[in-house]
Amino acid sequence: PAIRKLLTDGICDIYQRGAVGETALHVAALYDNVEVAVTLMEAAPELVNERMTSELYEGQTALHIAAVNQNITLVKALLKRGANACTAQATGHFFRRSSQNLLYFGEHVLSFAACVGNEEIVQLLIESGADIRAQDYLGNTVLHILVLQPNKTFACHMYSLILSYDRNKEGPGSLELIPNNEGLTPFKLAGVEGNTVMFQYLMQKRKHNLWSFGPLTTVLYDLTEIDSWAEDQSFLELIVSTKKREARQILDLTPVKELVSLKWNMYGRPYFCFLALFYILYMVCFTMCCVYRPLKPRTGNKTSSRDNTIYVQKMLQVLFPVALSDILRVGAAKYFGQTILGGPFHIIVITYACMILVTMVMRLTSTTGEVVPMSFALVLGWCNVMYFARGFQMLGPFTIMIQKMIFGDLMRFCWLMAVVILGFASAFYIIFQTENPENLGQFYNYPMSLFTTFELFLTIIDGPANYDVDLPFMYSVVYFAFAIIATLLMLNLLIAMMGDTHWRVAHERDELWRAQVVATTVMLERKLPRCLWPRSGICGREYGLGDRWYLRSVLF
Template sequence: MGAPPSKARGLWIQLQKLLTSWLVGQQDWDQRLDEMYMLQQQKIRESPLLRAAKDNDLCVLKKLLLDRNCDFRQRGAVGETALHVAALYDNLEAAMVLMEAAPELVKEPAICEPFVGQTALHIAVMNRNVNLVKALLAQGASVSARAIGSAFRLTPHNLIYFGEHPLSFAACMGSEEIVRLLIEHGADIRAQDSLGNTVLHILVLQPNKTFACQMYNLLLSYDRRGDHLQSLDLMLNHQGLTPFKLAGVEGNTVMFQHLMQKRKYIQWTCGPLTSTLYDLTEIDSWGEDVSFLELVVSSKKREARQILEQTPVKQLVNFKWRKYGRPYFCILGALYVLYMICFTMCCIHRPLKARSGNRTDSRDITVFQQKLLQEAYVTQQDKIRLVGELMTVIGSAIILFLEIPDIFRVGFSRYFGQTVLGGPFHVITITYSFLVLVTMVMRLTNTSGEVVPMSFALVLGWCSVMYFARGFQMLGPFTIMIQKMIFGDLLRFCWLMAVVIVGFASAFYIIFQTEDPSALGEFYDYPMALFSTFELFLTIIDGPANYDVDLPFMYSIVYFAFAIIATLLMINLLVAMMGDTHWRVAHEQDELWRAQVVATTVMLERKMPRTLWPRSGICGYKYGLGDRWFLRVETNQDQNTLRARRYVEAFKGSDKEEGQGHPPEKRPSVTESGLLARASLALPTPSLSRTTSRSSGSHRGWEIIRRNTLGHVNLGLDLGEGDGDDRVYQL
């Protein structure tokens, strides 16, 4: 035989390469990165120019300047120039020599992955080398250069995400001086990267939230100096998110609170009472295509749920739920139950007639069959049932009409995958509606077997009633627990169960394959053997064999092994898996309940007519506050709470200074720490040395009590917003 054609052989080789690259995947990329970095160091050692730039060896660099054969534009293993190397190792003197010898290097980017587009200015900014940044800018370095390599993208594999422009690098590094330098040299504050993120978006994503808030304020102050139709903090990225909404999606509570401080207006403070107006721009979901509340609830990050506990989101959601959400949701649940009762009655009284054919098998027990269409609607009872069937079909069409647009708006994976949004129930509801329509088509076309879609529709329809349990705080989180158990624990367990059942059912079947079928009970054929083994697995029945006759010896051995594996191991494994899920859901019960309330409120608000669900809050236009809506929150802040905390902290602080042998005290929460910090500023106390005795340390605590008792200082007025009762008002 001749050799295969070269074209076919080439296709086969390409297919092998694709398959190999797919199998190796990320591991191959990591290995290539390691090899690339090793090759980079090797090439630096081998190149006199690159080695001199790394070692800051000015003598060698000056000798290379006199060498006409030296190429100052040569690159290393990752596409870097000698100026990149000098900037990487903070060698200012070497960088100055290189810029003098080859001024064009300041604009040269790296040309190889993963650092494509990175310039020496990017590196100097990341190293916070102010002098080098000034030198590069003086030589004409581009402030608009974009680092677009894979090392700078927002992926789980990268440890940092600073955007693409030098300005965003400087802001993320928290270098205020470099930020000002770049802006003075023409850096565009409103520049966006490949994801559409501005520097404010990128700051929201940084782990160092304190620096991020400071840089946020600084950049906004520069943006306000320009003449722009839209503020920088209102610019959208490619996901349609402003920095404020991105903070909610990411669960960045520090940045969220920082931005809310700019949106609140204290009307008055009288004793423990404080009246505050909160700007609801971007918070209220009324009339918005991209709802802030919906984004927070559907976020994959658990930290995002903490946003729902912040003021004024918590108060806004509570107000909407109590006034509109809960009443409408209860009415909707009652209507759905009545609808399901109607559908159930139509199924129970479906048109049947006596079977006319003869039985051909002794196991056939069918006595009724489905009526034809022309026979199904004759009597008065049939006409009443027809009304119910029409209501059922119309209801299914309405359900599909309401559900399908949300699938395209929210996205398939998020709409069906998020348990808080009721994803599994959406799957059940849509499937139920399709089954009802299939039943209608089978009825109209006189197709037999309508009992199949009808029976499934009954089960799914009544299971959907559990969706309305989210209207009750006691039951809502447990519906999520059921969903997690069914679509998580149970699905994983079913794979293991299927393997065990198929194996043992096959063994049981071949053991009884030579025996009399009439004496085998449940093992007379293979499908029945599978079903009987499933029942045996769940301990619904005993060993399905006829013990009045001699059973094969292998049956006892196989049945013994099955009892050990199925009953003792597998069932207890399922119980343990579900117990772990129950424990996790129980610890998140309050968070899940609030998230369910928000998701339900947003869903109802989007679907209800505006006349039945007016906008919440106060319109600022009537009171000279512009075309904005506000929510007034009145808080009752207990002054004694702060005093008690300061007493405890004073005595606890003295104990910590006395010795290291005592167990550490529990650290206060973030809110408590903020309260204590503010309170400590209000009371000028003398500094204590580390050698202070126990009596002098305790004296500090008694001094605080004495001053508060005599009224020398007024403490407890600057409490956080979560320390008192909140009341929400609207006009």
Template sequence: MFYPLRERISTWTTSQQTAEEETELIQRKRIQDLPLLRAAKENDIHLLKQLLEDKNCDPFQRGAVGETALHVAVQHENLEAAEILLDEAPQLINQPMTSDLYQGEHILTFAACVGDIEIVKILLDHGANLHAKDSWGNTILHILVLQPSKSLLCQMLDFLLSKDGGKTLIDIPNARGLTPLKMAASEGNVTMFQHLIQKKRKIQWTYGPAATMMYDISECDSMEDHKSVLELIATSSKSQAHKILNVPPVKELLQKKWQNVGRPYTWFLTAVYILYMICVSLCCAHRPLKPREDNVTNQRDITIYVQKTLKEAYLSGDDRLRLVGEIISVVGAFILLLSELSQAYIFGLKYFISHNFWRDPFNIIRICYSCMILVILGMRLTDADGEVVPMSAALVLGWCYIMYFARGFQMLGPFTIIIRKMAASDLLKFCWLMAVVVCGYSLALYVTFQTVDPQALGAFYSYTMTLISTYCLFSNLLNGPANYTIDNPAMYSPLYSSFCVIAFLLMFNLLIAMMGDTQSAMAKKKEELWKAEISGATVKMEQTFPKSHWFCSESSGNDFKETRYISLEEKKWHPFHLEEASGSSSDDESDEDVPPQNSQERNPNLDPYQEIREDITDRAEDRGNVDHNDNEIWEEELFEF
């Protein structure tokens, strides 16, 4: 079943790599075949001028992936070739690259990703559209977020924003509704996320080394925005995205929202679910039974109670009280099942199975528990025997599901994540290997004992019993069956000896080693994973419960002119020099060598707030990322606020 799927994925991956290699070879050959593209690549100015002056030369000719000569020149950082192409064929400035691989790659995006500011300046001077979008709605800032060279591209981002007069480029969403800040959070680009979030901060006040900054959290807060930064981080499959939860102001925002919404509701739901499972357990423990009336025909049958019929099960007052508990149990199972079905409906069945279902084992527990309760209901209504099987499974699954709520406690949350990882990876691999070993040895033992008296060693008298006995031997639940009054088959001793070596020495030590590696790897980032868990839990609580029903309705930030801000205090201490504390280093120094004191010390009659205003002005000018015009506007808005 899984082999064709694996083969299909492997074939698809190989074909993708082969297609990329073939496309690259064709592109190189195409550039060599077209003199204009070759001249742009090699920065051959003389040949490029001759070709553009020739009337038979088409300046709009394209390469194998739809690139023009200007694309080639910009890609290879040939400034002179780009200037000649722009002077001779200015229409190339807004010609996107068209191909089956990527539609809509603009010239300006090429230059920005290369990191050449001079070429970007020339393109902007010749009328390149700074707000152009590709076929997925991505602007130039979206493409910069996806690039690997983060520090160099931050400088390019600053330059592009300085050319954006309307201050709207940073807020333009793509076709998925993601702004550059949200895409950086989704992709786990920590450097670019920090750079973008600091671009939106404002100075509230500053004095000496202390300052209070107001961060714009409109895109980070999940209370208003459906695709917020917190939600994108919680649903991202990239480990780098979890590091953004330690970046201000996301760290402080998550802490406030967890304290106001996530943690109270998690504790409340934990208490409700524990009471619910106590109700389910009492109903199962007091299920309707009656003494067995028929005669025992098999000596191995030790049953003394049987299940009551539906008409006999609800006659007394205790039965009616149990009926109330059973109704609560069924309603709770329906709620859990409907929650999973709603998630599958919202995200789509394919996405739900491939992402949510397999990544989180608790989804499997919820669905299996709900199905077991519904199976018990069906068997009770039809008077079918054997309800103890789904009832036992439901009790185990239901009580194990309490680990889901343990993530609300910082002491237990990180360890539940490690347990889930072990169950989803290490234990699953071990079960596959165990199934192979048990299947092989059960067949060998069944064939070995097929010719002997089944009463002598009952553990292997049928294949079903042999399979169960082999599993019990593997799990060390059963010792090796022995009957010293008879002679065992000759192959029994070699089989059992090799089985003990493989099962007890190799397999279980392998499992311990695998779990040890997983635990050591997860322990380094368990805090980040736990923060991602509580981020997802908080977002889910906000989406599930209306704001009027929150335990604490305190806002996570301040609303001001349709923008949400959060204030954070930042301290920047200057390095302490020994000379400043010890005074002059030599006794020969005169008073003239002592630096003059500040104006406040020289003249105490001056305005006491003059020094504060001068300090605020000097520090605001030193901050390169705060524009002077923005400060004036912000002071007016702050005064109104």
């Protein structure tokens, strides 16, 4: 009655908006007041599709709010009076997917209703014209958005409900096969997010029971989107490259576990062992060429000193295009940053190739000093042998442990170490700057002071002392402070940091091993010719299931 009185008296502007761009109808929907909402719509029908205008809630309509509140009566009233269930999109910052937002329901009314799990409202919206194929600013359909919901039980139920309205669910234009902006279908997104519940649910929908005998059942698992043999963006590669640890649990689920085991045992392990043996033989030959390279005495030198020069031929024109194609396919951040994918080793092998190339150029142009890139190449080449440890379960996790310690603990520690060394090296240099250089020559020159302080920091040498002369008193004071800070505190801090990394990696030992096997298998499968790596599984034509490929598994 009060609303009707205000409207008839003309005291209030029915189109007035609030602080966040909301109308009176938005407020009525927010408080689930159906009577007021109906009154407002009768007085001003154009309010039905009015959207909020603030940056935070831009695009939200009363139908969005009613669907989230699961007010079926209000939803019916809004649809009856012309509410648009298809084109209304909530695009405000509040509805964007980010680490700051607590929810992500997409933009469309249908996805809002699906995410809160109200089956009746979802059916009503679809029957009223809501587009089940609508995509938001990330390219996510309602199925993508359901995969991202924390309540996985009702998400699976709503997934099947919405899919039942897809008229082309068996064809190439199926709703399940629509990719988002990152090229991920809902199935691949479940893998990247580590949603094991949704993954198992979708796999159960895809399997076909072949025959049963008592407790024994033979099933065929659809390998579409799973098998990397025919996929540009491999599901297996996506799992091992994601930062979510939960995703690696999928590698232990059927049929992924069986598929990886089949690929690795039949082709991956033999090829990888052959590649490791070939690389070691190559490094032995390269080392022998460097050690026994032709030398000649220096001109005018009566000693036996010799110049270290040699030209080692290596077909580099193949390495760089192959590496470049992988970088473009998976991205530089994943290619170089993911330890499971061998990121640091990619840096090593590319740098090694560059050193070989520099050595060749210097040799061809008769430039002296080629021993520098050659020595770097030898160190990097032999360090890269550790990459092949991933082919062995006992050694594989330790390579990841070393990488995490170097690029995690050691990199952070180096910043602290640099500050300490710069400070104390400068102090030592200042103390001996006006002293006789014969008193303590290790600190008379500033570069030598830095190097000597670095050696002291790592306890490579004992504290330099000259007992034939009286050293400055401040030297003893500064050296005492340096010994306490560097040796007792910082080195033990580094040991503690590395111990923590070892503990964490040790608890993920089995997961890391499986992830390394998958990454190595996918890498070999992409590099080798198809004739050397046949497709795994069974073609569905043998069982009247079309052109899809399946993996046969026996369940008890």
